Amino acid sequence: MAIETEFTPLASAFGGALIGISAVLLLYSNGRIAGISGMVKRLIAPAADGRPEQALAFIIGLIATPFVWTAVTGSAVAQTVSENIPLAAIAGLLVGFGAAFGGGCTSGHGVCGLSRFSKRSLVATIVFMAAAALTVFVSRHIVGGGA
Amino acid sequence: MSLLINLAAGLIFGLGLVISGMANPAKVLNFLDVAGHWDPSLAFVMAGAIAVTATGYRFVLRRSKPLLDDSFHLPGWSTIDRPLVIGSAIFGLGWGLFGFCPGPAITSLGLAATGTLVFVPAMLIGIAVAGLVGKSRS
Numbered sequence: 001m002a003i004e005t006e007f008t009p010l011a012s013a014f015g016g017a018l019i020g021i022s023a024v025l026l027l028y029s030n031g032r033i034a035g036i037s038g039m040v041k042r043l044i045a046p047a048a049d050g051r052p053e054q055a056l057a058f059i060i061g062l063i064a065t066p067f068v069w070t071a072v073t074g075s076a077v078a079q080t081v082s083e084n085i086p087l088a089a090i091a092g093l094l095v096g097f098g099a100a101f102g103g104g105c106t107s108g109h110g111v112c113g114l115s116r117f118s119k120r121s122l123v124a125t126i127v128f129m130a131a132a133a134l135t136v137f138v139s140r141h142i143v144g145g146g147a
Numbered sequence: 148m149s150l151l152i153n154l155a156a157g158l159i160f161g162l163g164l165v166i167s168g169m170a171n172p173a174k175v176l177n178f179l180d181v182a183g184h185w186d187p188s189l190a191f192v193m194a195g196a197i198a199v200t201a202t203g204y205r206f207v208l209r210r211s212k213p214l215l216d217d218s219f220h221l222p223g224w225s226t227i228d229r230p231l232v233i234g235s236a237i238f239g240l241g242w243g244l245f246g247f248c249p250g251p252a253i254t255s256l257g258l259a260a261t262g263t264l265v266f267v268p269a270m271l272i273g274i275a276v277a278g279l280v281g282k283s284r285s
Contacts, residue, residue: 005174005186008167012188013195015167020199022160027204029152031213031220034160036250037274044271045278049220057150061157062254068158069165077165080173081260087244092252092266094241096273099249101280102234103222106248107160109235110193115200116208116221123227124235131239136179139244 002140003080023112030054035108036062037099102128149215161254167192170254172246172262179243234277 023034032054039058042050066077082088099105102124104113109128113121161170168174169192177186212218242248247255247266255263 002176002180002184003173004184005168005171005177005188007186008188009191012167012169012191015163015165015169016192016195016197017199018159018163018166019192019196020163020203022156022163023196023200024203024207025152025159026156027213027219028207029156029214029216030149031216031218033221034156036248036253040249040253040271040274041278044275054149054153057153058157058160059253061154061159062161062250063256064154065158065161065165065254066257069162077170077255077258079171079255079258079260081247081255081262082172082245083261085261085265088262088265089269091241091245091247092269093273093276094237094244095248095252095266096241096270096275097277098234098236098238098241098273100234100274100277101230102236102238103231105238105250106242107250111196111200112204115197115204118222119225120222120227120231124231127232127235128239128242131236132243133179133181135240135243136176137182140180140183 002144019107019111020115023107023115026058033108033112034058035104035112037096037105038108040096041100098128152215160250163196164251164254167195170251172251175246175248175251176243179246230281 026032026034039055042055043052046052069077104124109121109124114125164170168188174186177184178189245266252263252267252270256267
């Protein structure tokens, strides 16, 4: 499953900047953190001031993205997703549970939290980055035999 | 108005994920694979995102309140507790197994890859279970 991908510093930095613009827009207008696991949580387990309709609108924007992308550029979104169904189910459960239990994911802790110099988010980001890198190392270089 | 802004913010966020390569699990896994086919691109995603967000947040948080709400909704506590560390470790494990974190997974729904169509419902269940566990603890 390990295929080589091209190093794209400019496109990646530009895409990152767009993520930043979205995060700033959201704090400026609604006073909210652009954390995706938090948005889903607001949607499926609405809290008193959770404003689930706002989270829903944001998530619809996310889901609309590949369609808008293809309409504008004429090309499909390039991605390679594993077809290992049990792995997808287990990984999905772990990602959902872990992000919600730990109070955030790559966006909430990694981008928004680090941007406001939150100590909790710094710890969370170091832990999930290290755990993810270790998981890839074990699955590709120990269990997978370098595959 | 606030719904339109959220819709636009979601779309801008999604386009950022697609353009940066973050929506491609193969690229994410190669970023995490320092000892193999290392692709450092995603460090540039984080750097670009944090540079813009940190700068923008500084100006926004000088205001007394957001444009369309009565107050800012920011996490107020700062203790490093067990759920934070355990949850983040479990999240990292799942992220490293498949290469999807929540944003890219949801953004990829319409592309209808089999793996995505299994991953996203499982992720929603995981989030719901964490909510129940959190409730029973407090």
